[in-house]
Amino acid sequence: MTLTSSSHKVNVYGESLEAKTIAACLAKSGFFVGITEGLSCDINYHEKYLASEPGLNQLLEDMSAVGQLNHYSRKRSDANIHWVVYKGKSSDSLIKFILSLVRGKTEKQHIILTTSLGIGTHETIKLEVDLLLSRSESNERHEIITIPTFFREGTAISDFYAPQLLLIGTEEVPSNTIVSTLLSDTLGNARETRFMEGVDVEVVNNAISAFLAMRVSFINELSTLLESRNANFMSIIDAMSCDPRFGKNYNQAGCGFGGVALQEAVVNIQNLFKGFDSGSLMMQATLDINEDQKDILFRKFWRYFESDLSNKKVAIWGATFRPDTSSLINSPAINLVNALISESVEVNLYDPMIKSSKLDAELFDGSINVSFSKYEAIKGVDALFIVTDWDEFKDVDFELIKSNLNNPVIFDGRNIYEIQKMNQVGITYFGIGCNNYSN
Incomplete structure (x- = not known):
C-alpha cells in the first residue's frame, strides 16, 4: 500500500528529548503530527531537561500554533504511523x-522504534506482531522499523535534518518503506545512511557507542598510569592524536562519562556476549574504570588535605553530565557531591542550566547550596572543583578566583586550564593525568 500525503496520520509516543524533537521536526517537515505520553519510563527524564535544547521549545510552540502538532492524552485510534520512543x-x-x-x-500500520533496549528487540517485536496478525483476519503485514x-x-x-549517520532497520525495500517519505529531508542531507536488517542496526548502533565508551575509559586509565609516573600526559596524548589511525576524537581524559547512551550501549554489547564463557571482559572493564574515574577528584581532594576534611567548604562548577544539556543522569557530579557530603563537607554548586534553588532529593545524600553565578559559588571556599566543561568556565578571572578561595587550589575534572597559567597566578592545580603544584 502506498500512502498518499493525506493518509499520513503520524503519532509520536514519549516525553523525552528524542520524542519531542522527532514530533517537532516532522511537523516542521509538513506532516500533521500528534504526540502522546506513551509508556511510563523508569529513567528520570524531567521536562526541565528540555529547557537547554536550543530552539526546541519554540519550535514545539510554533508547530502547535499552526496546527501541525497536536497533543493527545491517549493513543490516537486513527494513526497509522506510530513512532515509539521508549527510554x-x-x-x-x-x-x-x-x-x-x-x-x-x-x-497497514507502520511502527518506528527508537529505544534503549538491547540487541534483539526489533526481531522480538516483529515476531510478536506477526503472531498477533496470524490470529486475526487481516491480510496486511505491518511494517516494523x-x-x-x-x-x-x-x-x-x-x-535531525543533517545527521552524521542515519541507521534504518527494516525488512522492506528502502524505496517502499514509509521512512523514505517521512524522512525525505533527512535522507537527502545525511552524511551516511544505511538501510539494514533490524538486528544489524541494533548491533551497529550499540557497538559504536560501546567502542567510544571503551576509548574514553582507556584514555582515563592511561592518564592515571602516566600521572603516577610524572609523565607529561597532555604532550603524550597530543602526539598520539597525530596518527590518523588513532585520531583526535574522544581523546580527552576526564572524571568519567555520564548520561545514558554510552553506559547502556556497553551493557547491551556485554549482554550480547553472555553466550560466551568469558563474557565481554573489555565491556566490564570499561564500566569498572568509568565508575572508578568518577571518584578521582574526591581522591585528589582527600590526599591534598591529608584526609582532614573537617569544616571544609568547596565549590563545584558544573553538574550536568556534559555541556549543552541540563541532564544530570549518571553525572560524575553526583558521585563527587555524595562523597563530599559523607565527609560533612559543605558544597556550593553552580551550573548554568540549574535555575532552581533545590535539586532533586533522590540525586544526593544530603543538602547542598545552589549558587546562581560561578563567582558567587567560590566565595570563602577551600577548593574549587570543575566537573562540566561549560564554555563560561574557560574564560575566567584567575586573580578573582584566587582571592576568593581560602586555599588557592583547583581540582579540574576536564583539563580546561593550562598548567603553566596556573603556576603563573599561584594556584595549585590538579587535572586529570597531572598533579602540578604552583609552589
Missing part, C-alpha cells in the same frame, strides 16, 4: 504497548 528498560512493557497499537487494525537516536543533545534540531 525505559522493560521489553515486556514495550511489546504490550506495540501490540495495543496494531491490535484490531485492518489497515528501528531507527536509533541520530541526533545529539544541544544540536538536536540541526542533527
Whole structure:
C-alpha cells in the first residue's frame, strides 16, 4: 500500500528529548503530527531537561500554533504511523504497548522504534506482531522499523535534518518503506545512511557507542598510569592524536562519562556476549574504570588535605553530565557531591542550566547550596572543583578566583586550564593525568 500525503496520520509516543524533537521536526517537515505520553519510563527524564535544547521549545510552540502538532492524552485510534520512543528498560512493557497499537487494525500500520533496549528487540517485536496478525483476519503485514537516536543533545534540531549517520532497520525495500517519505529531508542531507536488517542496526548502533565508551575509559586509565609516573600526559596524548589511525576524537581524559547512551550501549554489547564463557571482559572493564574515574577528584581532594576534611567548604562548577544539556543522569557530579557530603563537607554548586534553588532529593545524600553565578559559588571556599566543561568556565578571572578561595587550589575534572597559567597566578592545580603544584 502506498500512502498518499493525506493518509499520513503520524503519532509520536514519549516525553523525552528524542520524542519531542522527532514530533517537532516532522511537523516542521509538513506532516500533521500528534504526540502522546506513551509508556511510563523508569529513567528520570524531567521536562526541565528540555529547557537547554536550543530552539526546541519554540519550535514545539510554533508547530502547535499552526496546527501541525497536536497533543493527545491517549493513543490516537486513527494513526497509522506510530513512532515509539521508549527510554525505559522493560521489553515486556514495550511489546504490550506495540501490540495495543496494531491490535484490531485492518489497515497497514507502520511502527518506528527508537529505544534503549538491547540487541534483539526489533526481531522480538516483529515476531510478536506477526503472531498477533496470524490470529486475526487481516491480510496486511505491518511494517516494523528501528531507527536509533541520530541526533545529539544541544544540536538536536540541526542533527535531525543533517545527521552524521542515519541507521534504518527494516525488512522492506528502502524505496517502499514509509521512512523514505517521512524522512525525505533527512535522507537527502545525511552524511551516511544505511538501510539494514533490524538486528544489524541494533548491533551497529550499540557497538559504536560501546567502542567510544571503551576509548574514553582507556584514555582515563592511561592518564592515571602516566600521572603516577610524572609523565607529561597532555604532550603524550597530543602526539598520539597525530596518527590518523588513532585520531583526535574522544581523546580527552576526564572524571568519567555520564548520561545514558554510552553506559547502556556497553551493557547491551556485554549482554550480547553472555553466550560466551568469558563474557565481554573489555565491556566490564570499561564500566569498572568509568565508575572508578568518577571518584578521582574526591581522591585528589582527600590526599591534598591529608584526609582532614573537617569544616571544609568547596565549590563545584558544573553538574550536568556534559555541556549543552541540563541532564544530570549518571553525572560524575553526583558521585563527587555524595562523597563530599559523607565527609560533612559543605558544597556550593553552580551550573548554568540549574535555575532552581533545590535539586532533586533522590540525586544526593544530603543538602547542598545552589549558587546562581560561578563567582558567587567560590566565595570563602577551600577548593574549587570543575566537573562540566561549560564554555563560561574557560574564560575566567584567575586573580578573582584566587582571592576568593581560602586555599588557592583547583581540582579540574576536564583539563580546561593550562598548567603553566596556573603556576603563573599561584594556584595549585590538579587535572586529570597531572598533579602540578604552583609552589
